[in-house]
Amino acid sequence: MPNSAPTWLGHAQKTGTASAKAGVSARIYLAPNGGLDALKAAAVATSTPGSSSYRKFLTTAQYNAKYAPTTATVNAVRSWLQSAGLKVTGVGVANSYLAVTGNVAAVKNAFATTVNTYKHDGQSVQAPAGALSVPNSVSSAVLAVSGLDTTIRTMTHHDTTPPPPASFANGRPCSQFYGQVDAKYRADYKTLLPKFNGKVLPYAVCGYTGVQFRTAYEGTTDLSGTGVTVGIVDAYASPTIASDAATYTNNHGDGSYAKGQLTQVLPSTVTNTEECDASGWYGEETLDVEAVHAMAPTANIRYYGAKSCYDDDLLDTIHNVVVQNKVQLVTNSYGDAGEEGQTADVIAAWESVFLQGAMQGISFMYSSGDNGDELQDIGLKSADYPASDPYVTAVGGTSTAIDGFGQLAWQSGWGTEKYSLSTDGKSWTPVGYLYGAGGGYSTLFNRPSYQDGVVPANAPSGRAVPDVAMDADPTTGMLIGETQTYPNGGVAYGEYRIGGTSLASPLFAGMTALTLQAAGGKTGLGLLNPLLYSQAKSGNFTDVKGAPVDAGNVRVDYKDGNTRASGLLYSIRTFGQDSSLTTAKGWDDVTGIGTPNAGWLGAVAATAGGKAGGGKTGHPVAGHPVS
Incomplete structure (x- = not known):
């Protein structure tokens, strides 16, 4: 399992140890059959010109049959989580993850870690104090864990202009x-x-x-x-x-x-x-x-x-x-x-x-x-x-x-x-x-x-x-x-x-x-x-x-x-x-x-040995007066 401690720990302020009864909600992502490294190698091969498998792609059903975590894997991970005191509340599409809830005491049982409270980057959060550990019996099945660190992570869109729907018009003159x-x-x-x-x-x-x-x-x-x-x-x-x-x-x-x-x-x-x-x-x-x-x-x-x-x-x-x-x-x-x-x-x-x-x-x-x-x-x-x-x-x-x-x-x-x-x-x-x-x-x-x-x-x-x-x-x-x-x-x-x-x-x-x-x-x-x-x-x-x-x-x-x-x-x-x-x-x-x-x-x-095709239809440039 590739888990590592939160990267922000080095500049965070520890504010205490989380209560054993504090609530937890997390996802346990499951590894693909055969392991992530094998999947990486296959993905590169199918995408590389000259490879014997170039562009020999799979349907979703074919992918799931070969790589999706099996029901047996889900049951094994579920059994481990439940034995630690965590409740499995859902399973992702194609057995991609298990959603769990519980408390900090159960997290400590499951992952052999301490959960502390911290302040960093303007947030007050609850997070593991170090890397997680899982039993050998399921270590190859667990790909990743998210949610134990309650830091809010959001994505921002990469456009550069005042945000609509508030109105905006570009000034004139322009070209x-x-x-x-x-x-x-x-x-x-x-x-x-x-x-x-x-x-x-x-x-x-x-x-x-x-x-x-x-x-x-x-x-x-x-x-x-x-x-x-x-x-x-x-x-x-x-x-x-x-x-x-x-x-x-x-x-x-x-x-x-x-x-x-x-x-x-x-x-x-x-x-x-x-x-x-x-x-x-x-x-x-x-x-x-x-x-x-x-x-x-x-x-x-x-x-x-x-x-x-x-x-x-x-x-x-x-x-x-x-x-x-x-x-x-x-x-x-x-x-x-x-x-x-x-x-x-x-x-x-x-x-x-x-x-x-x-x-x-x-x-x-x-x-x-x-x-x-x-x-x-x-x-x-x-x-x-x-x-x-x-x-x-x-x-x-x-x-x-x-x-x-x-x-x-x-x-x-x-x-x-x-x-x-x-x-x-x-x-x-x-x-x-x-x-x-x-x-x-x-x-x-x-x-x-x-x-x-x-x-x-x-x-x-x-x-x-x-x-x-x-x-x-x-x-x-x-x-x-x-x-x-x-x-x-x-x-x-x-x-x-x-x-x-x-x-x-x-x-x-x-x-x-x-x-x-x-x-x-x-x-x-x-x-x-x-x-x-x-x-x-x-x-x-x-x-x-x-x-x-x-x-x-x-x-x-x-x-x-x-x-x-x-x-x-x-x-x-x-x-x-x-x-x-x-x-x-x-x-x-x-x-x-x-x-x-x-x-x-x-x-x-x-x-692919084919021809690019394409005729010769031009696209005229629209002309408008500058206002």
Whole structure:
């Protein structure tokens, strides 16, 4: 059993010993048949081009028959728990875990540990004082234990914009495509703005649309995702997603949704709505759905909403995805800030689900985070989890210039420092680092073999993050549409620009749906990373390197977030300044192996000996006057 003591113990204040009668609620996750290591080896083999088992995936029933814990295992673990004084209150789907309740005295009997009370990171908690121990008779069956440490762990969504449904509108002027409008003058077109380092910068884009993203990344192709289903996992669910998504596509030429193309799988109840900022997650779902559809207009989208942002609830939702086995790709735009707090138990529980997905041909993609190296936010440099897990694909971010012809003019790593217009309006005042793509090197995972020969040999030895990247910078972000609540109390559909690696992940998932369509559509890819790193030097990914063409863009914001009448704020948002993370030739810790280009669409078909397919239907760029 991989259990370890809570990682926060080193900086916690012990406040006492928990009462023997204090209540306990926990989950005992069960190991797959044959052990986790064997499952890991099988998952990598089925996902590695050239392997004899490449893309020979299992159905859910076949997976359960071979790997799911048996009834005999459940009964043995149940008997041990009950003999210690714990009550088994439920068994997870496919015998994945046993839910138990009891008290601290029973925990001490079962796991040979002391339970204390502590204060850490603003929480008062009850937790084991050290690693747990289980009897030899069930040690191989117990994979992980959660819940004995009552620290509340939640995931945050990785988008960067004021959270809807409170209304927000991007200020004007802005550019319909990159560089369209120079920021020589203020919005009155009379008063000069100061230059930045001697240069007039462009106004930020109003927000790219699907037409622009498709042309820039996918080129001219008749592939559109037909026959592929992309899963999206977030917390909660927007009550207006269907109408919002339909309105957005009608406004921007992304193609209408066919009947049944967008479906939602939702929990019977939701919890912790205030703590998790449920309405903020509505915007996350909106972004994810509209970004996937933008890149793959005919792909099916299956949205799974967790009942809260708590780790266990999101894990249950991910497990439901693999149990249902109705999607080939899953984009996840959330994570923990840094790896601190992740124990071997937590990781084992998540990985068992990722590995089942890989064995069934499901690929998991996670946003790499929006706080760069995390030093500014949590006090130490760290990659985010689950993006740092070797069995998911971490999607980092770029700043992306799409020109008036829909072409990718240039791109840099996403990292932003802010400068505000001085009070006298004659200079720019530095504010400091604002945000940027997450990345770095894991302190929990060794570097997986699929990264060998691509990640520099002299880099730190941990799993390197991210793997790939797409547009994430809010300054060059996507225009999305959502029903919002306005200051006068009215509720109406509105559009605004948004960014973050929450944008990059669904963009990559949508584009990869076209890759699957080209290869036949129905069969997935499992763990994407062995294929991705085999493609690193193929030309199918564009290396992001060197300095950006412009130092940054000028952004205009309404003081009240809604109307020009409240006054305007001017700032410069720079490019390519991502904390201590940097872009460089080859793999780097901001953009991974780079951004996919049209060559990626045929990559899987080529490994199967097929043809990429795809005709030559172009996507014209919509033109609208600047308002």
